[in-house]
Amino acid sequence: MTKTSTISNAPFDVETIRRDFPILNRKVNGQPLVYFDNAATGQTPQQVIDVIVDYYSRYNANIHRGVHSLSQEATDAYEQARIKIQKHFNAAQPKEIILTAGTTHGINLVANGFTHFLQQGDEVLLSAMEHHSNIVPWQMLCERTGATLKIIPMTLKGELEMDAFAKALSPKTKLVFVNHVSNALGTINPIKKIIDAAHEVGAAVLVDGAQAAPHIKADVQALDVDFYVVSAHKMCGPTGVGILYGKASWLEKLPPYQGGGEMIDQVTFEKTTYAGLPHKFEAGTPNICGGIATGAAIDYLNAIGFDTLAAYEAELLEYGTEQLSKIEGLKIYGEAAEKTAVISFNVGNLHPYDIGTLLDKMGIAVRTGHHCAQPIMDFFKIPGTVRASFAFYNTKAEIDALVQGVQRAVNMLS
Amino acid sequence: MSKIEEIQEEIVEEFSMFDDWMQRYEYMIELGKSLPLIDEQYKTDEYIIKGCQSKVWVHANMEEDKVVFTADSDAIITKGIIAILIRAFSHQHPQDIIDADTHFIDEIGLKEHLSPTRANGLVSMIKQLKLYAVAYRTQVN
Numbered sequence: 425m426t427k428t429s430t431i432s433n434a435p436f437d438v439e440t441i442r443r444d445f446p447i448l449n450r451k452v453n454g455q456p457l458v459y460f461d462n463a464a465t466g467q468t469p470q471q472v473i474d475v476i477v478d479y480y481s482r483y484n485a486n487i488h489r490g491v492h493s494l495s496q497e498a499t500d501a502y503e504q505a506r507i508k509i510q511k512h513f514n515a516a517q518p519k520e521i522i523l524t525a526g527t528t529h530g531i532n533l534v535a536n537g538f539t540h541f542l543q544q545g546d547e548v549l550l551s552a553m554e555h556h557s558n559i560v561p562w563q564m565l566c567e568r569t570g571a572t573l574k575i576i577p578m579t580l581k582g583e584l585e586m587d588a589f590a591k592a593l594s595p596k597t598k599l600v601f602v603n604h605v606s607n608a609l610g611t612i613n614p615i616k617k618i619i620d621a622a623h624e625v626g627a628a629v630l631v632d633g634a635q636a637a638p639h640i641k642a643d644v645q646a647l648d649v650d651f652y653v654v655s656a657h658k659m660c661g662p663t664g665v666g667i668l669y670g671k672a673s674w675l676e677k678l679p680p681y682q683g684g685g686e687m688i689d690q691v692t693f694e695k696t697t698y699a700g701l702p703h704k705f706e707a708g709t710p711n712i713c714g715g716i717a718t719g720a721a722i723d724y725l726n727a728i729g730f731d732t733l734a735a736y737e738a739e740l741l742e743y744g745t746e747q748l749s750k751i752e753g754l755k756i757y758g759e760a761a762e763k764t765a766v767i768s769f770n771v772g773n774l775h776p777y778d779i780g781t782l783l784d785k786m787g788i789a790v791r792t793g794h795h796c797a798q799p800i801m802d803f804f805k806i807p808g809t810v811r812a813s814f815a816f817y818n819t820k821a822e823i824d825a826l827v828q829g830v831q832r833a834v835n836m837l838s
Numbered sequence: 839m840s841k842i843e844e845i846q847e848e849i850v851e852e853f854s855m856f857d858d859w860m861q862r863y864e865y866m867i868e869l870g871k872s873l874p875l876i877d878e879q880y881k882t883d884e885y886i887i888k889g890c891q892s893k894v895w896v897h898a899n900m901e902e903d904k905v906v907f908t909a910d911s912d913a914i915i916t917k918g919i920i921a922i923l924i925r926a927f928s929h930q931h932p933q934d935i936i937d938a939d940t941h942f943i944d945e946i947g948l949k950e951h952l953s954p955t956r957a958n959g960l961v962s963m964i965k966q967l968k969l970y971a972v973a974y975r976t977q978v979n
Binding site: 774775776777781792793808837 | 916
């Protein structure tokens with residue numbers, strides 16, 4: 425029996441929401457789980473789990489090619505999910521939504537395609553607060569093409585230096601890459617300003633929306649962004665599914681990323697012609713169930729409403745910042761005026777790994793280390809941070825548990 | 839029973855006196871703090887054991903026919919773990935180090951640190967200590 429949403433139009437009640445997430449009832453090391461690693465992966469509500477079970481129980485079949493009923497049902501559900509995603513991000517047409525294996529896959533698809541459009545003397549701009557997935561593919565692209573990678577610097581508060589960005593732009597700039605929200609700092613970047621300025625010099629912009637998607641509803645047409653990439657697992661969906669939005673005009677120009685089934689028009693041993701969008705970029709059997717479940721995850725988030733969950737998360741961020749700041753010697757990294765509910769911190773000279781290990785023994789899941797964003801840690805001259813990232817299903821009582829846990833860990837380690 | 843096995847038994851017995859994880863970790867932190875530190879000149883990339891999160895430096899030399907280890911880490915829990923390993927393995931014959939198992943890690947409640955996904959690299963630490971022993975065995979022979 426599929427669980428229907430109980431939350432639509434109801435006032436936000438975190439206890440009701442929490443009942444949708446079975447994992448939140450489990451214990452870790454004998455303690456009730458406090459899950460504060462949402463920036464790494466979000467938890468999955470029963471409504472999405474039910475869709476996954478339903479798919480494999482009732483209509484598991486390959487899509488697009490089968491004439492039998494199961495294949496038709498699976499194809500319909502998969503393409504319906506694409507339309508849900510299109511509407512959610514306000515893309516102009518469904519074919520601008522490419523279903524990928526994740527954010528990293530989407531970035532690599534675009535980086536690979538741009539090999540044909542860059543040459544020596546061209547420049548690409550990258551923000552100083554990117555994680556490795558939005559650095560390495562561009563470095564590889566520059567190595568292939570001879571283009572130069574330039575960095576948009578940031579301030580100690582963790583905000584991009586927009587003046588330096590404006591100065592770095594020139595007719596040589598062909599591409600700009602920036603995350604919508606920083607995974608390590610929580611900073612919300614002024615992407616609309618960045619996109620507009622980049623377009624003035626004729627550069628294309630790819631925004632990594634992986635960290636923004638669970639908190640902010642991006643309107644790709646209003647932003648006028650060229651490419652926007654996200655991962656489903658950070659927004660209540662399954663792992664192994666990503667979304668690449670690309671303007672049709674760009675996607676038509678980019679060559680296919682991988683060859684295989686589904687992406688072809690006609691194949692002969694002499695020559696192959698390619699399918700149109702979006703299939704040109706979807707070689708092979710996709711993660712069919714994952715795509716359908718991603719549609720369900722988007723329905724789930726929209727039933728709560730992004731304004732509602734963002735307001736609640738802002739409350740958690742304010743409360744968490746206030747409470748954690750009471751711990752002597754605690755320093756927060758990332759103090760941008762605009763940020764999502766991420767608190768990255770260290771206490772005195774204690775190693776983040778030690779604090780994270782002890783918190784785990786208390787059932788509290790946080791991320792420690794460099795968060796796959798080593799340049800940010802180098803910037804602050806630290807080995808890493810403890811990062812608590814909140815979601816709408818977290819509570820102030822859990823933040824209290826974290827604060828007590830950190831204090832207890834500090835007492836043990838000092 | 840080999841000398842290393844005896845020390846392992848001792849460590850297991852010490853840890854068995856603690857009722858809960860907190861006391862065990864407190865003890866381990868104490869052990870970490872009392873670890874004889876590696877000479878500063880060896881805290882370089884050449885002596886580092888790469889884990890994902892914390893750094894560990896290990897140096898070995900031979901005193902007569904025994905291997906002597908010193909180590910340090912930037913994280914105190916990791917330092918506690920390497921301190922326990924060194925207590926068992928240091929001042930031992932290379933062959934005994936090579937042959938030693940490390941069941942005591944499991945028995946003192948640190949099993950989770952043995953998992954390859956744990957970032958502290960305990961498995962790498964054991965491997966590195968044994969590699970030093972292998973290198974010095976040829977010297978002894």
